[in-house]
Amino acid sequence: MKVAIYYFSGTGNTELTVKKWASEAEKNNIQCDLFRFEEITDMKIDISGYDKVGIAYPIHAFNAPRIVLKSAKKIVKSKTIKPFFTIMVSGEYMNLNHSSHLKLMSILKKRNLFLESEYHYLMPYNMIFRHTEKRAFDMFKTMNSLVELDVVDYLVNGKLHRLNKHKWARPIIWTFRIEQVYGPFYGKMLRINKDKCIKCMKCVNSCPLQNIEFKNDKFKFHWQCTLCARCSFNCPTNAFFTGFLQLWKVNGKYKFSEPKEVEIDKHPKYCKKSYIRYYKEAADRLGTEQK
Ligand SMILES: Cc1cc2nc3c(=O)[nH]c(=O)nc-3n(C[C@H](O)[C@H](O)[C@H](O)COP(=O)(O)O)c2cc1C
Ligand code: SF4
């Protein structure tokens, strides 16, 4: 079997997840090729050589990021009906998130691709607040264990996985598609604190849509933003001002290793119910003790 996973990742969580899918597939003698949407410069994506196609993305305001929807339109219509699966990565395990692929499904249906199986992994937030390293590492470990199970269940044994949906998902997620409307404004409103900036150009070079330009010793922002948070999250000096979302900005990579020091959790109640549900479902599926 040959599998292709096309993905977008803003701050690296989705990338970690798909890399785990690919390495588990390889362990099970299944070829799994990974493609970053932002690196595909061709106008057409040919999936004819693959038996299954995966689409992976971080959830942005209950939806798939704009860059994913736009790139999915490049997929060439398959001659035969082909299965696809989604890998969603988010900061909350809300049922509303489980329908984030509605628009994607309609785009792919026109290309003869039908949703077969769906997966949702919890990974640490890159918006709203920063998790403790302990919480981030717990999420990372759980994602790894679940992927090991999912790859064997789905790619090896053909067992499908479906997520529970919220009954009002369709109108709610349509209302919250802030990225479609607000993304370009957010990108244009980004500002850099010159006193903090060390001109490392990480933001300029890593923006997936070339929204940040550095010319004549000045930063210029365009209207192309996909709200991925990569620029502000990875800025080594926290020099970004992110407009309306400044209060929600999270800066700095997680270590994804066992923390040596105890850190006080400043948001112990946030999303508590959805996290408990996620860890319970994960423990049931893995046959382990709940966290
Ligand atoms: C603009 C924006 C909107 C987001 N909206 C949601 C959301 O609606 N639900 C959620 O659970 N997480 C949301 N998140 C959190 C991301 O889905 C989460 O941090 C994810 O792990 C990021 O994956 P990445 O590192 O591959 O970009 C949002 C993040 C951003 C930047
Ligand atoms: S990543 Fe931060 S420090 Fe580096 S150039 Fe951009 S704003 Fe300046």
Ligand code: SF4
């Ligand atoms: S400007 Fe920043 S948030 Fe917007 S697409 Fe580029 S890296 Fe992502």
